[in-house]
Amino acid sequence: MSIRAVFAFLMGDRRAILAIAADRRALVVGALLVLSAAVARNYDQVWLIGEPWRLLGPFVASLAISVPLFLTIYGFARLKGMVPVGMARAYGAFLALYWMTAPLAWLYGVPYERFLDPLDAVSKNLWTLALVSVWRVALMVQVVSVIFGMKVRVALPLVMLVADAAALTALWFIPLPVVGMMGGVSPEQEAVALTALMVRALGILSLPVWIVLVIWFASNSEEIPEWQVPAEPEPHAAGRGAIVFAGLALLAWAALLPITQPGQLRAHRVDLAYDEGGPTAALALMSSHDRRDFPPGWVAPPRRFPGEPTTDEVFDMLEALAEQPHADWVEDVYADRFINRVRYDWFEWPAELLDQHAERLAAILTHLRRGPGMVRELDRVARQWGNQSIEQRLEDESLSESRREALQALGRLARTEEDEDEPTSAPEPEAPPEDGGATPGDEGT
Incomplete structure (x- = not known):
């Protein structure tokens, strides 16, 4: 797998998606990228030696979301008549593609707190979170469309249904500030609370829409999904460029640790x-x-x-x-x-x-x-x-x-x-x- 394939994938390139899905080394590359993203998120936020479990957070989160997302997509495809493929192999390819979105999380490593006041830093972090979330969802819609041979209009409600449910579940369990009518929490906490309130409202309002669309496509669409990932990667896709790139990215973020x-x-x-x-x-x-x-x-x-x-x-x-x-x-x-x-x-x-x-x-x-x-x-x-x-x-x-x-x-x-x-x-x-x-x-x- 080449470095070019990684960046082409982040732009939603079809050939890059299929090349990565077919390459068994993609899981290794993806794991290195996820680890680099974990360092990027935490290098300037916590003492990692004292809280090393934070480096496992992105892995746990990726499994918590990718498993129900894959099962939902795969179940829908089988319901529509897709020829079965080995689920372990199919999920491995899907997980590798999900992990390959990790470079988007490098944006979380921008140390806004070092050059902005606290409220502006929180605002910029929230906007960064929004950008990464939208980009990642759009990318996974393209991934589902490509590897399962679905139209984008079918893949979109399937991905959004799981993403919406995951966001609402997280907001239910994560403690958040309460938006007060007359103050009571800091402006920084209020900004987080207002954002969470808006996401929750949008999630509740949109969830029935995604459910209805999924049911409608399951009942009325005559298109039969087909697993598109080749059994073996193309010969020209061989190479270790992506592994070297992922390793260097991890080292680059780790090089900041002695400073922070x-x-x-x-x-x-x-x-x-x-x-x-x-x-x-x-x-x-x-x-x-x-x-x-x-x-x-x-x-x-x-x-x-x-x-x-x-x-x-x-x-x-x-x-x-x-x-x-x-x-x-x-x-x-x-x-x-x-x-x-x-x-x-x-x-x-x-x-x-x-x-x-x-x-x-x-x-x-x-x-x-x-x-x-x-x-x-x-x-x-x-x-x-x-x-x-x-x-x-x-x-x-x-x-x-x-x-x-x-x-x-x-x-x-x-x-x-x-x-x-x-x-x-x-x-x-x-x-x-x-x-x-x-x-x-x-x-x-």
């Missing part, structure tokens, strides 16, 4: 320190390094997906910051996360902080360099969206003495002189319309 994996290892150690020793251990380890020693898109603990860390987890980390020496960049990371969450979780979190945790909050923020800026933003958001600023809350005569003292301390902190060049990482939300129109987040409902 040290940062992933440090991030992994911080996560372990947090799990085993709590916030104090994690902060000490983080402060012994510079920020650029960690991956660009890494989110320091605590974190949750879907959703956000609990308020107690946030306070535990902030208390550890207030009680022990730490690097300035570490405080900046957690201060920015606090400010950002106040802004996008404006409907509930500011009120919860000031009504239920004022005493604990005051004890923490008065000991942090970024404390004044954090409480100023909290007060501003509480005043803008809930009409319940710190000053307004102090007018409540039923306040307990401890809470009144805490709110007074927060008020004094908010009036301190602003830190110069205080970093912030999220734009301020727009003011609510005076005519009582929609509030932020309503667009997502």
Whole structure:
């Protein structure tokens, strides 16, 4: 098999599809390409030595989809009168062709997190996922049409039926953020949730269409499918170019590991320190390094997906910051996360902080360099969206003495002189319309 055949296959070339399907070495080439795709997906995302099972993910996913897809196509073809062929041989050829789509997943290796902000990186990753998914589905429609001798109009609903069912099954089992009417999750998680919601809606609406089309073609089409794969590859198709190419592709992606994996290892150690020793251990380890020693898109603990860390987890980390020496960049990371969450979780979190945790909050923020800026933003958001600023809350005569003292301390902190060049990482939300129109987040409902 030649290198040219691999690239011609990705363009849907009929001769390349048949040549690959007939070549027994195609499974070896495909396996190498799938492994290279696994490295491409993970080289800049996780510490692979600590989580080597991630390299098996694409293999498991390919089997989970290719088996029902092949059985559906083969069963349909036999129902329509196709002369039976050895299922093991036929599935081997089909799996090799499915694995040969792996180079499309190299696009997942683009490190958007290294040159874009988090929200833009998530957006670009979602668009990349959409491109690869559409390309792969179109390619498999062509594959089914060629090797089973079907018209494209017949192959399309068969492939889409399985792809649709697989997507809906995955969305059912994979935990995803909930789209909130009034915030509550980060913009990055909201982008993922909205995309998943759209895919689920399209999948549910289109599934009956594919079922009806498959039944209609099974009942009315007079064309008899025929297995088109030759028993032996053409003589000119011999060669080891594709194997060499797949091996070099794997080595090329693996060559990036010495650049990205040290940062992933440090991030992994911080996560372990947090799990085993709590916030104090994690902060000490983080402060012994510079920020650029960690991956660009890494989110320091605590974190949750879907959703956000609990308020107690946030306070535990902030208390550890207030009680022990730490690097300035570490405080900046957690201060920015606090400010950002106040802004996008404006409907509930500011009120919860000031009504239920004022005493604990005051004890923490008065000991942090970024404390004044954090409480100023909290007060501003509480005043803008809930009409319940710190000053307004102090007018409540039923306040307990401890809470009144805490709110007074927060008020004094908010009036301190602003830190110069205080970093912030999220734009301020727009003011609510005076005519009582929609509030932020309503667009997502």
